[in-house]
Amino acid sequence: MQYLKEEVRDKIKKEALKEFKNVGYKGASIRRIAANSNTSVGNLYKYFDSKEALYENIIGSVYNRLMNYINELGKVELNEKACDIFYKITEKVMEIFRESSIEIAVLLNKSQGSKYENCKSYFVDFVTRTVTEVTIYELSKRGKTLSDNFIIYLLSNSLVESISIIVKEREDGEVVRKLIISVIDIFFKDIEDKVNI
Structure with missing residues (x-):
């Protein structure tokens, strides 16, 4: 029974x-x-x-898994080993995208009226903050400084919006994972050479 x-x-x-x-x-x-x-x-x-409890059961568990890894990324101490740690944690995040791309599509694109309706802004802030810190660290090794992180903020917005479109348009988790990795690479590879210094 x-x-x-x-x-x-x-x-x-x-x-x-x-x-x-x-x-x-x-x-x-x-x-x-x-x-x-x-x-x-x-x-x-x-x-x-309630509808909220049902939504939470489906979307909340995926959101919480994402947030756990995001919080891990936020705790990484910037040093020569940080890149390897970022890569490992990013792979875990990409695994969530591979396994739960539909739930993430709902989270990013269809959460209006729920407690997650502002999650995109949180993700943009997180990406901006993390990439800014890494860029400052990389520039400091060259004896340079970051005068403004506005380009990083713009790219972070574009990244989160691109991810929202990817998960809305593609359901195959492995395809989603590969597309997101490509977009991250396009936006942020050698970012320290692209920002206004």
Whole structure:
């Protein structure tokens, strides 16, 4: 009997993810999710108390995994070994994109009305801060300074928006991963040579 309950729960989550992807958190309908899951609204509420709880169950776990690695990146001490550590953590982040590209597409593009609606701004701030710190460190090794990080801020916005488009347009996790790595390389490779110094 427990198997049937888990099967119903999984069906609800599968249909909810489709609903969130198609119409976003704000436009999602519990009635539609229940109908598409072949269950009643009352039965759906036995598994998830609200639309917010359902969204949190699906999107929150992916967001929390991303944030754990982002927080790890933020703790990396800048030194000669930092590049290797950044690479390892970035690979873990890319693995999340490979495994959960649809959930990330919803997170980045369809979160209006949820507690995650400002996550893009947070990611832009994080990328800007991290790339700025790395750039300052790399420039200091050359005896140079960074006078302004505005270009880094622009590139960070472009990166996050590009990732949002990639996960919206491509569902194959491995393709998503490769595209994101390519875009990161295009925007930030040799960034210390591109910024206004």
